[in-house]
Each structure stands twice: as C-alpha cells, then as structure tokens.
Amino acid sequence: MFIAYGMKLSGNCYKLHLALEQLQLPYRWVEIDSMHGATRTPEYLALNANGKVPLLGIESGKYLPESNAILCYLAADSALLPNDRYERAQVLQWMFFEQYSHEPYIAVARMINAFLPADDSRRADLPRLRERGNQALAVMEQHLATRSYFVGERYSVADIALYAYTHCATDGGFDLASYPAIGQWLARVAAQPSHVLLGS
Amino acid sequence: MFIAYGMKLSGNCYKLHLALEQLQLPYRWVEIDSMHGATRTPEYLALNANGKVPLLGIESGKYLPESNAILCYLAADSALLPNDRYERAQVLQWMFFEQYSHEPYIAVARMINAFLPADDSRRADLPRLRERGNQALAVMEQHLATRSYFVGERYSVADIALYAYTHCATDGGFDLASYPAIGQWLARVAAQPSHVLLGS
Numbered sequence A, B: 001m002f003i004a005y006g007m008k009l010s011g012n013c014y015k016l017h018l019a020l021e022q023l024q025l026p027y028r029w030v031e032i033d034s035m036h037g038a039t040r041t042p043e044y045l046a047l048n049a050n051g052k053v054p055l056l057g058i059e060s061g062k063y064l065p066e067s068n069a070i071l072c073y074l075a076a077d078s079a080l081l082p083n084d085r086y087e088r089a090q091v092l093q094w095m096f097f098e099q100y101s102h103e104p105y106i107a108v109a110r111m112i113n114a115f116l117p118a119d120d121s122r123r124a125d126l127p128r129l130r131e132r133g134n135q136a137l138a139v140m141e142q143h144l145a146t147r148s149y150f151v152g153e154r155y156s157v158a159d160i161a162l163y164a165y166t167h168c169a170t171d172g173g174f175d176l177a178s179y180p181a182i183g184q185w186l187a188r189v190a191a192q193p194s195h196v197l198l199g200s
Helices: A011-022 A042-047 A067-075 A085-115 A121-144 A157-166 A180-190 B011-022 B042-047 B067-075 B085-115 B121-144 B157-166 B180-190
Strands: A002-006 A027-031 A055-059 A062-065 B002-006 B027-031 B055-059 B062-065
Touching: A002 A011, A011 A067, A011 A085, A011 A157, A055 A067, A062 A067, A062 B085, A067 A085, A067 A157, A067 B085, A085 A121, A085 A157, A085 B062, A085 B067, A085 B085, A121 A157, A121 A180, A157 A180, B002 B011, B011 B067, B011 B085, B011 B157, B055 B067, B062 B067, B067 B085, B067 B157, B085 B121, B085 B157, B121 B157, B121 B180, B157 B180
Parallel strands: A002 A027, B002 B027
Antiparallel strands: A002 A055, A055 A062, B002 B055, B055 B062
16 A cells, blocks of 8 residues: 655646556555645655655655656556666656756746735746746657657656646646647547546 | 767766766767757757757667666666666656756756856856755755665665766855765765766
8 A cells, every 4th residue: 555645736746646546556645735834844854855745655664755756666567667778768758858847847837827826926937937838848749749648659657747737737827729739648648547637 | 889969067968978987888979068059959959859968879860868867778787777666766766856956956056156157147046046955965965874875775876866966066156065974975976986077
C-alpha cells in the first residue's frame, strides 16, 4: 500500500493520482495543503527536507519526493515506461523539459492567475511567464505535429508529466486553441483507460 | 562515437564531459557558444527545438537533449546508475531537485555574477537567487551530513549532476565554507578516477 502525500489541485500531485489509478496500484491519499504551510511543518520536513509535495510513502522509512521521479518509480516494469534505452532516455528528456522549461512558467502562471487575489503584486510576473510558457507550448506543438504521444508512439509517463499542467493551462491565461496538435494529444490522453480528472 | 554539443564553461555541459570521460566512452566535442546565439540558429534548432545545450548525438538522426537525461542514457548498465528500483528513483529524485530547486538559482547567479557586465540590470536578481540557492544548499548539507554520496553510498550520476554547479557556486557569490558536509563531498567527487575540470 503506497501513501500519496499531495494536494489534489496541484498538477504535480495529479501526476501521481493518474499513475496510481492507471497502474491500478493500492494507495491511500493524504491531503497536504501546501498553499497554507502544511509542507513547512517539522513533521513534514522530516519526511521531505525540500518541503514540497508530492511525496510517495513506499514502506516504513522509505519515502520518495519529486513528481517525475515518483512516476518513473511507479511505472517501472510497466507499459508506461519503455524498456528501450533510447526511448527511456527520451521519456526522461521530456520530464526534465517539463520541470525546467514548462512547469516554472505554465504552473506558476496558473497559481498566480487562478489562486492569488486580484491585487497581488505577483500578477506583474504574468506577461513574462506567459511568454516563456508559450515558448514551451510551441516546442510541444512542433513535436506533436507528427506524433500521437511524446515518445515511441505509445502513452507513457512522459505524457502524464506534460498533461498535468498543459491540460489546465487556460487557468493561467494561455490560449490552447493556438495549438491544435496539443489539443488532439490532450484528447488522446484524456481517453486513456482509468483516466481521472484533476482535483477528483 | 558520440557527438557532444556543448559549451565548455556551462555546468550542464560539464556533466556530459565528466560522464563521457569517466565511462571511457568515445566522443567528439563540438563547442556551441550558447552565450552568443549559437543555439538559436536554424541548423541547431533542427537538432534541438528547445534551443539549449547540451545535446548528445548518438547516431545518424538520433539526438538527445537535457543534461540529466543524457547522464542516465550514458550511464545505463554502468556502475554510475544503480539497478535497484528505489535507488534508481532516488538518483532521479536528486536530478529533478537539481534542475528545479538548485540550477535555476545557483547556475543563474553564476551566469549573472561571473559573465554579465557590472552594470547589467539582471544583477538586481542576485539577492533572491542567492536566498533560494542557499535553501537548496541547506537541503544538500543536511542530506550529506550522514552520507558520503547522494544515493546508496556510491558515486553515481546524481553526484555528477549536483557537482556541476555546486563546485563553482562561489562564482555566483555563494559561501561554500558554510556547508562543511558539501565541502567534504566535493572533495570525494573530485578524487574520482578520470575526473576532469570544468572548462578543460
């Protein structure tokens, strides 16, 4: 039985929710309200010194943070993680792209735009976040123009990682209608067996 | 024969240089001056649409970007990447930590402090970058206080990934003397066989 520590409305935590359901793994969800300090308590920092969600409890004393590392752990020896050396490296390539070139703009724009008060000073960051986020979406659009999924023409944890914040990018003020190949890929991902909705 | 496209002074590119030397793999280095637009040419963007270094040329038509995905690819089936499922996931955990919580602060502070003119407006970002970078160093210090290496008490690609920008953090104005466990770990990494210096 895994323990998934996360906040249901977070895209990074949603990745776990999707993988646990689609891999039909037994788990218990522990809601951690990272918007209100629950990741900064001494008890939580003892489990994850970096003070972030999600976190996977594997067994007594074994914990794993970092959403994309958790996806790779859960998907080991499953159809969601290719065995081929180059394909597996491409899955990681897109996961690192997600955490470095995509999430810091698209997820952060969503957080500011959808969750902070209308007069919050961080709204001044939105134009720059949207510019960089659109650069990431353009890279994805070009890649998906000739492909059904990110790697090897099969649904993998790379798709889960990128779906999490792309499918709700409109929350951050992004116009997904400008990216038709992304739109078709989002529909393919949402049609996978055992798909669950963000926040459910 | 691999082709390593990179800029020798970049820590992300240095990761490849270290791994290629330490794994004794045959390669040719192609210097790409990303500080002066060489990653934005049509020819380079055709190889890596995300316009970044490093990039690994594997064989005709096969390329792999993202420094940490390249490390995992190169280290497959070697002593630098553990076979155990949990240890391998922990290697990825620290690599995602590096790209999300470490590099955007410690590498960017170095770039601004060491490479931009004294009157560059981005110097105003340095206090915030140093605050966040020190948070990452504190997480590493706590982890290394009871360990020799990041995962499984063995040198791995997680150490290479974190060494790249940590060992030169003073370039960005960080005081490594405040982190004794990191200092001892840096010495252990530098003492590995076939270690090479940044920029060499």
